[in-house]
Amino acid sequence: MKMAAVCGSGLGSSFMVEMNINSILNELGVTGVEVAHYDMGSATPDLADVFFVGGDLADSAQHLGNVVILDSIIDMDELREKVKAVCSKEGLL
Amino acid sequence: MNSVLNILIDIASTPAILVALIAVLGLGLQKKPISDVVRGGIKTFVGFLVVTAGAGVIEGSLAPFGEMFQHAFNMQGVVPNNEAIVALALTKYGTYTALIMLAGMAFNILIARITKFKYIYLTGHATLYMACMIAVIMSVTKMSAVPLVLVGGLALGLANTIFPAIAQPFTKQITKNDSVALGHTGNFGYALSGFIGKYVGNKEKSTEDINFPKGLSFLRDSTVSITLTMGIVYTIVALFAGNDFISKNLSNGTNYIIYALQQAGMFAAGVFVILAGVRLILAEIVPAFKGISEKLVPNSIPALDCPIVFPYAPNAVLIGFLTSFVGGIVSLFIMIATGTTVIIPGVVPHFFCGATAGVFGNATGGVRGAVVGSFIHGVIISFMPILLMPVMGDLGFQGSTFSDTDYGVTGIFLGKLADMGGQIAVVAGVLAVLALLIGLTVFGKKKTTETKEAA
Numbered sequence: 001m002k003m004a005a006v007c008g009s010g011l012g013s014s015f016m017v018e019m020n021i022n023s024i025l026n027e028l029g030v031t032g033v034e035v036a037h038y039d040m041g042s043a044t045p046d047l048a049d050v051f052f053v054g055g056d057l058a059d060s061a062q063h064l065g066n067v068v069i070l071d072s073i074i075d076m077d078e079l080r081e082k083v084k085a086v087c088s089k090e091g092l093l
Numbered sequence: 094m095n096s097v098l099n100i101l102i103d104i105a106s107t108p109a110i111l112v113a114l115i116a117v118l119g120l121g122l123q124k125k126p127i128s129d130v131v132r133g134g135i136k137t138f139v140g141f142l143v144v145t146a147g148a149g150v151i152e153g154s155l156a157p158f159g160e161m162f163q164h165a166f167n168m169q170g171v172v173p174n175n176e177a178i179v180a181l182a183l184t185k186y187g188t189y190t191a192l193i194m195l196a197g198m199a200f201n202i203l204i205a206r207i208t209k210f211k212y213i214y215l216t217g218h219a220t221l222y223m224a225c226m227i228a229v230i231m232s233v234t235k236m237s238a239v240p241l242v243l244v245g246g247l248a249l250g251l252a253n254t255i256f257p258a259i260a261q262p263f264t265k266q267i268t269k270n271d272s273v274a275l276g277h278t279g280n281f282g283y284a285l286s287g288f289i290g291k292y293v294g295n296k297e298k299s300t301e302d303i304n305f306p307k308g309l310s311f312l313r314d315s316t317v318s319i320t321l322t323m324g325i326v327y328t329i330v331a332l333f334a335g336n337d338f339i340s341k342n343l344s345n346g347t348n349y350i351i352y353a354l355q356q357a358g359m360f361a362a363g364v365f366v367i368l369a370g371v372r373l374i375l376a377e378i379v380p381a382f383k384g385i386s387e388k389l390v391p392n393s394i395p396a397l398d399c400p401i402v403f404p405y406a407p408n409a410v411l412i413g414f415l416t417s418f419v420g421g422i423v424s425l426f427i428m429i430a431t432g433t434t435v436i437i438p439g440v441v442p443h444f445f446c447g448a449t450a451g452v453f454g455n456a457t458g459g460v461r462g463a464v465v466g467s468f469i470h471g472v473i474i475s476f477m478p479i480l481l482m483p484v485m486g487d488l489g490f491q492g493s494t495f496s497d498t499d500y501g502v503t504g505i506f507l508g509k510l511a512d513m514g515g516q517i518a519v520v521a522g523v524l525a526v527l528a529l530l531i532g533l534t535v536f537g538k539k540k541t542t543e544t545k546e547a548a
Contacts, residue, residue, distance in 0.1 A: 008315060008400060009368060010372060011371060011398070012216045012397065013401055016215065022380075039315065040313050041316040054400060055404040056403040073401055074270070074273045
């Protein structure tokens, strides 16, 4: 399975969310999940199974299909809950 | 023996290999498996070459723009875009940039360790770009290699500590949280906007209470927004330059408007390529820096990219972008009227920095704070490059420049010192700032005074 974080230019904040997802996956002991980050312009639905974006990009990310909206992209607890939810849905936990 | 030495020198002066080695070092320090190390090294190596390729595309688009602008208005027109100027500079200053970046990250950790300013700057592309600008300015002083890298690295480490610190009183107010800081290259402008907001507005009248159209969200896609604005700018300049001039000298007979639109698209294509390369360069270096800093500075505060504050005030993001852009357009007319170098308002700096300035202004002064703060921010990032370009040596004439406030503050500070007293003044100035941080730690004063120092 593949997760991706997306932000405006795909440089800073999506990269940070990617690193946070990676450390949460480690914490949860989930393996075999690839995590990447993209900019809004080049992200397409086939690039990942689920996309994480900040609330301010919710409108622009609709075309990506399976999108998880983060109310705050620096809140680890929120991210943990949402990553967990994705993992249990996929049967990884 | 001599030939081995020559090969070593060649490796050190081939920045693509050098950044790959830095990535390999980072991966090695984290004890990653050998396959990860090899993969990471190769991707970083190729990433650097991708950036260089993008620089060629940008150059191809900026050169005719400069000619058209010169012919049309008899003035130099400059398009501020960090990616463009960094890519152009890296072709010549890549080695120093890579080494200053490495030294800067080490100094950042050291400063966070020994002073009370615990900020670790995790916005990798901002560190890379700032390292590049410092490399250019330090090279103008003709300092020899080792002191250049050390002093440049120290300057970078200091900048990456001070800028998050000056914005922190406001960042805290926005995120309601003191464990995260803002690390983006417009922090000086954001802090200023927050400061102005306090005096001109009322934070109870928040931008988030008004109903603002969401239709502009497509501008968050940088390829779309760059092509759109550059298309407009190139077309206007082409109209003034005239079909005769363009089809005779530049487009090889193609209609001038079509040619202008294609060149504008080329600019966006160049930025697209550069961004892809920068992503590859940073993919291994940033996580390594994060992991190492977390071990060495246990109570560190990560300084993160500007969109972390966007979800707190989405309306302020759009209001900030628009008013900052208006500030850029007003500045453009002032420049045309006064006959200085003309800075074309770039959509990317106005978007990201203007938007963040809007969020900061809103946090302290509501709607009026966001509008006034971002407008002043827009004027500042338009005029700052005019002061910055003369200290950048031959890079000042490339048709593009750095625009965000922190490049201006740092670059003008270092550049003016170099102008006044050469190498000695630069070294003394950088050490004085370090002494100030240590002094503030020792005497435990409030951390508001260094705003003045940085300016």
